Each structure stands twice: as C-alpha cells, then as structure tokens.
Amino acid sequence: xxxxxxxxxxxxITIIGWYIASFLLIGDISGIVQFVQKPHQRRALTQAYYxxxxxxxxxxxxxxxxxxxxxxxxxxxxxxxxxxxxxxxxLMLQTISFMIYSIGGAAVYAKIEGWHFLDxxxxxxxxxxxxxxxxxxxxxxxxxxxxxxxxxxxxxxxGLVVGSIRSLVLERGKDKLGSRMTEKKREAVLKDLxxxxxxxxxxxxxxxxxxxxxxxSERQRREEEFNLMRKVQEMTATRQKWIALSLSGGAWLxxxxxxxxxxxxxxxxxxWTYFQSLYFAYTTLxxxxxxxxxxxxxxxxxxxxxxxxLAVPTLTIVISNLGDTxxxxxxxxxxxxxxxxxxxxxxxxxTRLKQSMDRVKxxxxxxxxxxxxxxxxxxxxxxxxLREEGRDEEEEAENETAVHKVEDTERxxxxxxxxxxxDFIGSTIHEYHYxxxxxxxxxxxxxxxxxxxxxxxxxxxYYLKLLGEDESSSASHRRPEVDPRKGGKVEMQQAQTxxxxxxxxxxxxxxxxxxxxxxEWVLQKLSEKLEKNLRDLHEKERGxxxxxxxxxxxxxxxxxxxxxxxxxxx
Numbered sequence: 001x002x003x004x005x006x007x008x009x010x011x012x013i014t015i016i017g018w019y020i021a022s023f024l025l026i027g028d029i030s031g032i033v034q035f036v037q038k039p040h041q042r043r044a045l046t047q048a049y050y051x052x053x054x055x056x057x058x059x060x061x062x063x064x065x066x067x068x069x070x071x072x073x074x075x076x077x078x079x080x081x082x083x084x085x086x087x088x089x090x091l092m093l094q095t096i097s098f099m100i101y102s103i104g105g106a107a108v109y110a111k112i113e114g115w116h117f118l119d120x121x122x123x124x125x126x127x128x129x130x131x132x133x134x135x136x137x138x139x140x141x142x143x144x145x146x147x148x149x150x151x152x153x154x155x156x157x158x159g160l161v162v163g164s165i166r167s168l169v170l171e172r173g174k175d176k177l178g179s180r181m182t183e184k185k186r187e188a189v190l191k192d193l194x195x196x197x198x199x200x201x202x203x204x205x206x207x208x209x210x211x212x213x214x215x216x217s218e219r220q221r222r223e224e225e226f227n228l229m230r231k232v233q234e235m236t237a238t239r240q241k242w243i244a245l246s247l248s249g250g251a252w253l254x255x256x257x258x259x260x261x262x263x264x265x266x267x268x269x270x271x272w273t274y275f276q277s278l279y280f281a282y283t284t285l286x287x288x289x290x291x292x293x294x295x296x297x298x299x300x301x302x303x304x305x306x307x308x309x310l311a312v313p314t315l316t317i318v319i320s321n322l323g324d325t326x327x328x329x330x331x332x333x334x335x336x337x338x339x340x341x342x343x344x345x346x347x348x349x350x351t352r353l354k355q356s357m358d359r360v361k362x363x364x365x366x367x368x369x370x371x372x373x374x375x376x377x378x379x380x381x382x383x384x385x386l387r388e389e390g391r392d393e394e395e396e397a398e399n400e401t402a403v404h405k406v407e408d409t410e411r412x413x414x415x416x417x418x419x420x421x422x423d424f425i426g427s428t429i430h431e432y433h434y435x436x437x438x439x440x441x442x443x444x445x446x447x448x449x450x451x452x453x454x455x456x457x458x459x460x461x462y463y464l465k466l467l468g469e470d471e472s473s474s475a476s477h478r479r480p481e482v483d484p485r486k487g488g489k490v491e492m493q494q495a496q497t498x499x500x501x502x503x504x505x506x507x508x509x510x511x512x513x514x515x516x517x518x519x520e521w522v523l524q525k526l527s528e529k530l531e532k533n534l535r536d537l538h539e540k541e542r543g544x545x546x547x548x549x550x551x552x553x554x555x556x557x558x559x560x561x562x563x564x565x566x567x568x569x570x
Contacts, residue, residue, distance in 0.1 A: 001092075007081050011070065018063035025056035047118040050302035091164040098157045102128065105150055112143045118302070125305045128154035129312050131284055134291035162313045166320065177243075179515045182236045186506060186513070189232055190480060201225075202504065204474035219461075219472040225505035226457045229512050245321040252318045255311045256281050262307070266300035285311050429537060436466060436530040443526065446519035453519045460511075463522050467529055478502035 005013075029052055036043050072078040084092070102124050110120035115136065123136035128151065138144045193199045202225070205211050205218040214221065260277040267277070272293070280293040284304075295301050446453040455463070461471045469476050503509035511521045 001082075001084055003083075011066070011082075015063050015066045015070075018059045018066070022056050022059035022063065025052050025059070029053060029056065045298060047122075047298040047302045050299050051118070054302070054306050087164065087168045091161070091168055094157065094161045094164055098154075098161050101154055101157055105154065108146070109138065109143060112140055112146070113138055122301045122305060124154075125308060126289065127151055128158055129308055130155065130287045131289040131308065132287075132291070133284075133289050133294050135294040135296075162316050165313050166317060178236065178240050179513075181240055181243075182233060182513065183508075185232050185236050185239075186229070189228065190506060202479045202506070204477040204479065206474045217472065218474050218477070222471050222477065222505065223457050226460070229505045229510060230454075232506070233512065241321070241324045245318075245325050248314065248318045248321050252285070252311070252314050255307070255314060256285055259285075259303075259307050259311065262303055263295065263300055266297050266303060267295055270296060284308065285315055287312065429533070433530060433533060433537075436526055436533070439463070439466060440523055440526045440530065443519050443523045447517070447523070449519070452517045455518055455522070463526070467525055476502050478504050478507065480504040480507035 001010075029049065032045075032049060036045060069078055073080045103121070106117060106120035106124045109115065109123060110117045113120070115123070119136060126133050127147075138147055190199075190202075193202070200214075201221060205214055205216070205221055211217055216224075256278070260274065260281040263280060264272055264274045264277040272280075276293060280295075283290055283293075295304050464471060505512065507513075511518065516524075
C-alpha cells in the first residue's frame with residue numbers, strides 16, 4: 001500500500017505473513033494452557049492471553065479475505081492492482097493514529113498511576129469512548145492534569161475515525177446499493193406493465209396516425225416515461241433508507257445481545273444474570289456508563305475493549321440512519337400538527353389545508369399534467385428561467401427578475417434576438433458554443449448540492465436539445481424490452497450487439513440510471529459536445545486554409561457551414 005513494492009509481489013508476502021502470525025499465536029495459546037492447568041493451584045489467564053486469541057482470529061480472517069480477493073481478481077471480478085484512494089488512505093492513517101495515541105497514553109498512565117499496562121489500555125478505552133465506567137481513575141495530580149489534553153485529543157481523533165468510516169462505508173455502499181435496487185425496481189415495473197398489457201405506452205410514436213390513436217404526442221409519451229422513472233427512483237430511495245436502518249439496527253442489536261452473552265459467561269464469578277449483562281451492555285453502548293456494573297475478570301476487560309471499539313461506531317451509523325427515516329418522519333408530523341395548533345406557519349391554516357388537498361388530488365390522479373406544448377414546440381425555456389413549484393409568489397417574482405438580469409448581463413451580444421425568435425440553441429455555430437460553455441458553468445454549481453440536484457423534464461428537454469436530441473422526435477428513442485425469463489437482461493444484450501444509440505427513460509441507457517449524478521452526467525455530455533464541435537470547427541478551418549488556393553473551395557465550405565447551422569436551428 002506504500003507502493004514501495006509491486007502489488008503482485010507485496011500481496012502474497014502480506015498474506016503469508018498474516019497466516020504465519022496467526023499460526024504462531026495459536027501455538028502460543030495452546031502451549032500456555034498446559035502450564036495453567038496444574039492440580040491444587042488456582043490460576044487465572046491474563047488479559048494478554050485473551051488479546052492473543054482475538055489477534056489470532058483477526059489475523060486469520062484478514063489473510064482469508066485477501067485470498068478471496070486474489071481468487072476474485074483471477075476470475076476478473078476485481079482489478080489485479082489495488083491502489084488506495086484518498087478516503088481509504090485517510091481512514092487508515094486516522095486509525096493508526098488512534099491506536100498509537102491510545103497505546104501511548106496507556107503506557108504513560110501505567111507508569112504514572114502504577115497500573116498494569118493492559119489495565120491502563122482498558123482505562124484509556126472507556127475514557128476516549130466517553131463511557132466512563134469508573135473502576136479505574138487517575139489518583140495523582142499529574143494523571144488528572146494530563147487527562148485534560150489527553151481526553152480531548154483522543155475524542156477528536158476518534159470522531160475523525162468514525163466520520164471516515166461513515167463516509168467510506170456508508171456513502172459508497174449506499175451508492176452501489178441504490179444503483180442495484182433501482183435496476184431491480186425498474187425491471188419489476190417493466191415486467192408489471194408487460195403483464196398487465198399496458199406496455200404500449202413504451203412504444204415510440206413515429207407517425208401522426210400513431211399520435212392520433214394514442215391521443216398524445218411523442219414528447220408527452222416521453223414525459224410519462226420520465227415520470228415513471230422518477231417514481232421508481234422515489235420508491236427505491238425510500239426503501240433504501242429503511243433497509244439501511246434495518247441492517248445497521250440489526251448489527252447493533254446483534255452486538256448488544258452477543259456482547260451481553262459474553263459478559264454473562266465472563267463475569268460468572270460475580271454472579272451476573274443475563275438481564276444484568278444486558279443492562280451493562282446497553283448502558284455501555286449508549287456511552288452512559290453508570291458504573292454500578294463493572295467487568296472484573298481478565299476475559300471481560302479484554303473483550304470489552306474489542307467489543308466497544310466495534311459497537312460505538314455502529315451506534316453512530318444507526319443514529320445517522322434514524323435521522324434519515326424515523327426522526328425525519330417525527331419531525332414532519334410535529335411540524336404538520338404545529339401548523340393547525342399552537343404554532344401556525346406563515347401560510348396559515350386555510351392555505352395549508354388547501355395545499356394538502358391539492359397534494360392528495362395530485363397523488364390520486366394517475367394522468368400526468370402536461371404543462372408544455374404539443375410536439376414540435378420551437379420554444380424551450382432554459383433551466384435558469386424555469387419556475388419551481390411550491391414557492392411563494394412574491395419570492396418567485398423577485399427571483400425571476402434577478403434571473404432575468406443575470407441572463408441579460410451574461411448573454412452574448414449576438415444572442416440578443418434569441419428570445420424573440422424562440423431559438424435558444426443559437427443562430428450561429430459560435431453562439432451554440434457559447435451556450436454550451438455557459439450551461440456547463442451553471443451545471444458545475446449543481447455538482448456539490450446536497451441532496452443531489454434532480455432536473456425537471458423541461459430542464460432535461462433543454463439539455464438534450466443542446467446535445468442534439470429532440471424529445472419531440474422519436475429518431476433516437478426506443479422501447480425498453482424486458483424478458484421475465486432472463487431477469488431483464490435483454491435490453492443490455494441488444495444494445496451491445498446492435499451498437500444503437502437509441503434509448504428510453506426507463507431503459508438501461510437512461511441518464512437517470514447508474515451511479516453518476518444527473519448534474520455530473522449533464523456536465524460530462526456538454527463538455528464532450530463542446531470539445532467535439534470545437535475540434536470539428538478547427539479541422540474545418542484548417543481545410544479552408546488548405547483549399548484557399550483552389551477556386552470556389554472556400555465558397556463550398558461556407559455553404560456547408562450555413563447548411564449545418566440551418567439544420568441545427570430546425
């Protein structure tokens with residue numbers, strides 16, 4: 001991982017090293033037991049013995065997982081090379097720093113307070129985790145004085161470690177899990193449409209007769225596809241949040257019950273019941289730490305250190321998932337009840353009731369509301385001028401005026417007549433390039449929004465228009481095909497074999513599918529389009545200069561450029 005050796009050389013050395021360390025510890029553990037079990041002597045195994053058991057187990061698990069990755073790379077499931085990204089490197093460095101800080105602090109307190117070293121490790125653990133059991137506490141003035149900077153620094157480092165774990169494991173896992181769940185839900189919706197015989201709405205409308213029979217234009221049909229995909233995303237997002245809560249909550253519950261069981265057996269000489277062990281484990285997991293129950297056995301103290309380091313970050317993830325689901329629902333209900341009771345909002349009770357009724361009617365109405373014109377509309381508003389639902393009218397008017405001022409100051413001088421003509425794609429190739437650059441700059445501001453920006457259908461129409469696709473035309477549209485017998489993989493196979501660029505909003509080529517955010521997708525496509533156009537323009541200019549010596553060639557190139565501009569405008 002330090003990149004001082006080739007990965008193909010370092011990996012087998014690391015795997016063999018972990019296995020050797022594990023087997024050596026297992027041999028030590030097995031040999032020590034023979035010296036302890038002597039007749040007529042009462043002896044106890046030290047904390048180091050139990051730490052050795054934990055270490056041998058972890059070493060063996062790590063080596064086995066690395067062997068599994070080697071096998072996966074051989075089967076081409078993983079890359080044969082592994083390089084740490086910034087998040088992974090940060091987590092490793094923070095974890096190493098926390099371990100060094102804890103062990104170093106334990107060595108200092110063992111010297112100052114006269115404790116055994118592993119007892120000092122136990123003290124440092126419940127101190128930095130803010131549990132505060134209280135069976136070990138500094139009694140000297142020096143120990144108490146050092147606690148001020150030591151505890152503060154350790155808690156900060158621990159917070160950084162927990163934050164890195166959450167961002168690395170939770171967020172990256174959420175993206176991959178969300179993409180997979182969206183794909184499964186999309187396939188289920190398409191299969192359901194096919195089963196009900198309602199899949200005709202997925203067929204592109206290519207002729208006027210088809211439009212008349214379907215009583216909608218191609219653009220209206222595409223909007224229904226778009227709304228269907230948005231519904232799939234909403235259902236997937238809600239389900240994903242509750243699944244994440246179930247998984248993290250289940251892990252926390254497992255740690256609680258199993259931890260209590262281990263403490264029940266470890267502290268049998270104290271006469272703990274399983275309920276008392278549950279009570280101790282619960283107050284420890286929530287970092288309450290009353291101190292009425294304390295582990296006195298060496299096995300209990302050693303297990304406490306390992307168990308608490310796993311349990312506290314798990315609890316942090318549970319609380320985060322609770323904030324996205326249960327806490328959010330309680331907050332919304334509380335605010336909603338407050339609107340009708342003691343703290344009415346600015347809109348008033350009557351307006352709030354009207355909005356609730358409108359929302360219920362909108363939800364119950366299965367037909368989409370078409371706010372745009374029919375197929376072939378020439379006028380497409382840019383995203384910067386779109387009105388957002390639910391805004392106050394005065395705020396909307398102020399923002400609209402401000403946006404118009406910005407648009408007027410940013411508009412290219414030769415673009416002043418675009419609003420009158422209804423052409424926002426530009427009347428010349430240079431204006432078109434200017435629009436691509438300007439919209440790319442605007443989309444860049446959407447990249448870091450939380451939650452990620454989701455564009456409306458009218459915004460997507462405008463961006464696709466800039467990319468050379470017209471939602472009113474079925475030239476680049478296709479029907480998403482799903483075969484229930486093959487798990488919905490027909491469309492992918494067709495796309496790979498035919499090489500077609502046709503796509504559907506509910507297909508695998510949809511911009512709403514995959515792990516890439518919408519703003520990132522739009523920015524990438526706009527940049528690629530601008531780069532390609534500039535490269536073509538440069539080659540055309542070189543062709544002009546090369547053919548300037550031959551008569552009439554310059555005129556032919558100018559005619560081709562004029563025809564291209566007229567075609568794009570249409």
